[in-house]
Amino acid sequence: MRRLNRLTRPIVIRLPRQVDAGNAEEVAGQLRAEFAPDKIIVADMAKTMFCDSRGTQELLGAHYWARALECELRVARPCSEVLRVWQLLGANEIFAIYPTIVAARQTLLSPHRSIEGEVIGTGVLAGELLAALHEQVVEQAGRADPEQVRSEPGSAGGLVNQD
Secondary structure, X not given: OOEOOOOOOOEEEEOOOEEOOOOHHHHHHHHHOOOOOOOEEEEEOOOOOEEOHHHHHHHHHHHHHHHHOOOEEEEEXXXXXXXXXXXXXXXXXXXXXXXXXXXXXXXXXOOOEOOOOOEOOOHHHHHHHHHHHHHXXXXXXXXXXXXXXXXXOOHHHHHHOOO
């Protein structure tokens, strides 16, 4: 587990009332624009009443993008309807979900936890997706060596803004 510099504060991004095929890419892009190593980004879903499979897919993509860039995307205050869709899709086992903004803003990078607080894993499929996404990030950076992307300060910021 890594600790963030105490001066670094998690960034909270409020998601719209619904995340669906009409705006999912834009929402995920707003999240990705904030990604950088060792940052915590909190997606505040308090006002989000609907998130369809396309919205979930884009948020999962943003989650794996964050992991590839060694930062953390946390989801705060999703409503019961969104959680139900995520349970049906299995996404609740992947996202780091927090019941409050206060809990989500804790300044330690943490293992993934569900709302109940137990540690959950990302599984083989998620690991494969993470590896594929990391390769995509490296390819977009025009680099041959994945370690070179990780070790260069500020390299992540340039990657997320190339969309």
